[in-house]
Amino acid sequence: MAMTIEDKLGHNRFNVDSSYAHIHVKDTCDDQKLVERVIMACPAKLYSQREDVKDVWNAAPAASSHTDVLLSPGTTPWAVWV
Amino acid sequence: MAEEKFDVIIVGGGITGCVAAYLLAQAEMEVLVVERAEEAGQKAVTGGRMYGHAMEKIFPGFGEEAPVERKIVRERISFLAEETATTLEYDDEEMRKPEKASYSILRGNLDPWLTEKAEEAGAMFIHGIRVDKVLTDDKGKAIGVLAGEEEMYADCVLLADGVNSLLAQQLGLKKELEPKQVAVGVKEVIQFSEEEINKRFGVKDGEGLAWLFAGDVTNGAVGGGFLYTDKDCVSIGIVETIEEIGYGGVAPRDMVERLKNHPSVRDYLTGGELVEYSAHLVTEGGYDMIPQLYGDGVIVAGDAAALVMNLGFTIRGMDLCAESARLAAETIIAAKEKGDYSKASLSLYEKKLNDSFIVKDMKHYRKMPAFIDNHRIFEQYPGMMEEIMKGLWLVDGEEKEKFFKTAMGAVKKVGIFKLFGDVRKAMGAL
Numbered sequence: 001m002a003m004t005i006e007d008k009l010g011h012n013r014f015n016v017d018s019s020y021a022h023i024h025v026k027d028t029c030d031d032q033k034l035v036e037r038v039i040m041a042c043p044a045k046l047y048s049q050r051e052d053v054k055d056v057w058n059a060a061p062a063a064s065s066h067t068d069v070l071l072s073p074g075t076t077p078w079a080v081w082v
Numbered sequence: 083m084a085e086e087k088f089d090v091i092i093v094g095g096g097i098t099g100c101v102a103a104y105l106l107a108q109a110e111m112e113v114l115v116v117e118r119a120e121e122a123g124q125k126a127v128t129g130g131r132m133y134g135h136a137m138e139k140i141f142p143g144f145g146e147e148a149p150v151e152r153k154i155v156r157e158r159i160s161f162l163a164e165e166t167a168t169t170l171e172y173d174d175e176e177m178r179k180p181e182k183a184s185y186s187i188l189r190g191n192l193d194p195w196l197t198e199k200a201e202e203a204g205a206m207f208i209h210g211i212r213v214d215k216v217l218t219d220d221k222g223k224a225i226g227v228l229a230g231e232e233e234m235y236a237d238c239v240l241l242a243d244g245v246n247s248l249l250a251q252q253l254g255l256k257k258e259l260e261p262k263q264v265a266v267g268v269k270e271v272i273q274f275s276e277e278e279i280n281k282r283f284g285v286k287d288g289e290g291l292a293w294l295f296a297g298d299v300t301n302g303a304v305g306g307g308f309l310y311t312d313k314d315c316v317s318i319g320i321v322e323t324i325e326e327i328g329y330g331g332v333a334p335r336d337m338v339e340r341l342k343n344h345p346s347v348r349d350y351l352t353g354g355e356l357v358e359y360s361a362h363l364v365t366e367g368g369y370d371m372i373p374q375l376y377g378d379g380v381i382v383a384g385d386a387a388a389l390v391m392n393l394g395f396t397i398r399g400m401d402l403c404a405e406s407a408r409l410a411a412e413t414i415i416a417a418k419e420k421g422d423y424s425k426a427s428l429s430l431y432e433k434k435l436n437d438s439f440i441v442k443d444m445k446h447y448r449k450m451p452a453f454i455d456n457h458r459i460f461e462q463y464p465g466m467m468e469e470i471m472k473g474l475w476l477v478d479g480e481e482k483e484k485f486f487k488t489a490m491g492a493v494k495k496v497g498i499f500k501l502f503g504d505v506r507k508a509m510g511a512l
Contacts, residue, residue, distance in 0.1 A: 003356060040333040041324070043268045043361030 087235045088112045090414055091227050093213045093249060094242035095119070096126050096189075097400055098384025100196035101140055101407035102240055102414075107203035109415045114236070115200065116229050120210040123193030127269060127362035129308045129317060129397065131292050132192075133184045136404035141199070143180075149195050150185035151312035152290030153178065159395055160346060161464040162298035162307075167346035168467040178289075186290050186310040186317065187400070188271070190358075216241075216249050216380065223424075224253070224379035238414050238423045239380045242407070245363040247386035255382055256373035261324035262455070263367035263388075265305060268334045269319030270342075272354035276314045282350050283311050294395065297464030299341045301330030304455055306394075307341040309350075315357065316350070318342060321364055321392075323455075334361075365390040365399070368451040369444040375435065376428040383410045389440055393447055394454055402440050409434040453511035458496060458504060466492045 090106055092099045095117030106113045119125040131154055137144040145153065155177045160167040176182050197207060208229070215228040216239055226235035241249050245264065250256035276287065283291050295307035305322035320337040327333075332340060342351055365371060371388040375381065383389075384403035391398045413431040417423045435441050473488030493501055 007356075037328045041266060041327045043266065043335050045333075045335060 087226075087237070088114045089236060089418060090114070090238045090240055091116065091234055091236040092240045092242055093216075093227060094244060094384075094386070095122060095197060095207060095209070096193065096242060096244065096384065096403070097196060098242035098386075098403040098407040098410075099240070100193065100200045101137075101404050102242065102383065102411045103200040103205035103207075104196070104203050105140065105408060105411035106414060107200060107205040109411070109418075110204070111415070111418060113200075113205040114234065115205055115207045116211055116213050116227065116234070117207060117209050118212045121194070122197040122207075122209070123190040126189035126193055127267065127360045128187055128189050128400065129267065129269065129310060129319065129321075130187050130189070130400070131184050131310055131397070132187045133398060133401040135181055136401040136408070138180055140404060140408055145180050145183050145185060149191040151188055151191075151310075152186045152285070152288055154184045154186060154292045154310075155289045156285065156291045157396075158291060158293040160293065160295050160297075161467050162295055162344055162346065163464045163468040164298055165345050166468045166471070167295075167344070168464065168471055169346070184292070186292070186312050188312055188315075188317070213243070213249065216253055218253075218379075222378055224377065237379065238417065238428075240410055240414070241380060241382045241386050242384045243386050245365050245385045245388075247382065250373060250382050250386055253377060253380060255375075255377055255380070256386075259363075260367075263365070263371050265321045265323045265364045265366050265392075266327070266334050266361060267319055267321045267364045268338050268361045269317060269359070270338055270356055271312070271315050271317050271358035272351055273315040273357045274354050279311050279314060279316065285311060292396075295341060295344075295347075296394075296460055298344065300326075300337055300460055301332045301340070302457060302461035303327075303329040303332075304457065304460060305334075305337075306460075307337070308397075309341075309347070316354065318347075318351070323366060329457075364392070364397075366392050366451060368392070369441070369448040370451075372441075372444070375432050376425060378425045379423045379428075381410045381413065381428055381431050383407055389444070391444055391447055391450070392454065393450055394459075398443075405438060405440055406435065409438060447511065449507075449511040453507050456504065456507075458500065462496045466496050469495075 089111040090113050092103055092113065092115045095115045099115050103113050103115045134145050155173065157172040158169060160169040201207060211229045213227045213229045216224050217226040217228055217233060219225050224239040226233060227239060241247055243249055246259060247256055251258060280286060285291060290311035293309040299307040299320055300322055303322055303326040305320060305326060307320045310317045318341065320334060320341060322334045341347060365385060365388045367388060368391065373382060373387060375387055383406040387406060389402040389406050410431055413428060413434060416430060417427045420427060469492035470489050473485050
C-alpha cells in the first residue's frame with residue numbers, strides 16, 4: 001500500500017523548522033488555477049482549499065522546496081518565501 | 083573594543099560554502115560560514131550524483147576518503163510508457179578511474195565531512211542562523227551581513243546560499259527566478275542492506291548505478307525521474323519544471339509513487355524501508371540563467387549562481403559548485419593580496435569561470451533547456467519506442483506485420499517531420 005504524505009513526512013529529517021513557517025499567507029488569492037497549482041505543487045501537501053472561501057492556507061512550517069513562491073512570481077498575491 | 087571583522091563571510095554551508103571556506107582558511111584568511119540549518123547537511127538535498135574531478139583537485143583521494151555512497155559504474159536511461167520501458171544501458175571501465183569517477187551522494191553524510199574539513203583548516207561556522215541581509219556601505223559595497231539580530235562584518239561576502247538566493251536578488255545581482263527556469267525535485271531514500279542492493283542491481287561492493295527516466299513518470303509533463311544506488315539504500319525521485327505543474331494532472335509528490343510502482347522499477351524496491359523524504363528546487367535554466375557573478379565586496383557561487391547543467395541524460399551541479407568555490411576562493415585570496423575587494427578586483431572571478439570547464443560546458447549545452455522543453459519527448463516518444471520495440475520482440479504465434487511497417491506506423495503517429503525536426507534540434511543542443 002502506498003504511504004501517505006503524512007507518513008512520509010514522519011521520515012523527513014530535512015527542511016522542517018519548528019521555529020517559523022517558511023510560507024506566510026499575505027492575502028487571499030482570487031486566481032483559482034494558481035490555487036490549484038499551489039495545492040498540487042507543495043511536496044509536503046501543506047495546502048488545501050477551504051470550502052468557505054477561495055483561499056489557501058499553510059498548515060504548518062513548510063518543507064523548504066521554495067516552490068510556492070515561484071508559482072506566484074512578481075505579483076505574489078498571497079504567499080512569500082521567508 | 084573594536085568589532086571583530088572577518089576577511090570573508092560565507093553565506094551557506096553547503097558544498098560551495100564549505101569548499102571555499104576550506105581553501106580560504108588554508109590560505110590563513112579569517113573565514114566565517116553562516117549556515118541556516120541547525121546541522122551540516124540538514125537542509126541540503128541532492129538526487130544525487132557528484133562527478134568527482136573537481137573535488138579530487140581540492141581533496142586528493144576524495145573518492146577514497148570522503149563519505150561517498152558508491153562509485154557509479156553503470157548508466158541507465160529508460161523511456162517509460164505505462165507498462166513498458168525502453169532502456170539504454172552503458173558500462174565503462176573508465177568510470178572507475180578517480181579523475182573520471184562519479185559517486186552517489188547523501189548530503190546528510192557528505193556535508194558534515196566537508197564542514198569538518200573546513201573547520202580543521204581554521205574556518206569558523208555558525209549554524210542555525212539565517213542571513214537576512216547583506217550589509218553595504220553608503221557606496222553600495224558589501225561590508226558584512228545581518229544574521230539574526232547580529233551584524234557581522236567582513237572585507238568580502240561570498241554568497242553560497244543556494245538556488246533561490248534572495249541575498250543576490252536583494253543586491254540586484256540576480257533576477258527573481260522564473261517558473262520555467264527551475265524545477266521542483268521530490269525524493270525518497272529507501273533502505274535495504276548493502277548486500278541486497280548489490281544483488282538487486284547487479285553491482286559489486288562500493289559500485290553502483292545511475293538510472294534516469296522520462297515519459298510516464300511525469301505523465302507527459304516536462305521532467306523526469308531518477309534512481310541512484312547508495313551504499314545501503316536507494317535514492318529515488320522526480321523532477322518537474324515548476325511551469326509544468328498541473329500539466330499532466332499528477333502532483334510531483336504523486337509522481338514519486340508513480341515511478342516506484344512502474345513495472346520496470348517496483349521489483350527493485352519491494353520490501354525496502356523509507357528512511358527519508360525531502361524536496362528542493364533545482365536550477366534548470368542553463369547558461370542563460372547565470373546572474374551577475376560579483377559586485378563590490380561580493381561574489382556569488384554555486385547554486386546561487388545557477389551553475390547547474392541538466393542535459394537530460396545526466397545532471398551536473400555539485401562538481402560545478404566545487405569548482406566555482408575554488409575559483410571564488412582564488413579570487414578572494416588575490417584580492418586580499420592586493421588589498422582590493424572592489425568590483426573591478428573581484429571581476430577576476432568571472433574571468434576564471436569563463437576560462438573553466440564550467441562556463442565552457444554550460445555554453446556548449448546552452449540550447450539544451452530549450453530542447454528539453456518539448457512535450458513530445460515526454461509524451462509521445464516513449465510510446466513510439468514502445469510500439470517499435472513491441473514490433474521487434476513480441477511474438478504470439480499470429481502473423482507478424484513487417485517490422486518496417488510497424489516502425490513507420492509508430493513514427494507517423496508522432497509525425498515524420500516533427501521527429502526529424504526534434505532530431506535536428508537535439509543535434510544542435512548536443
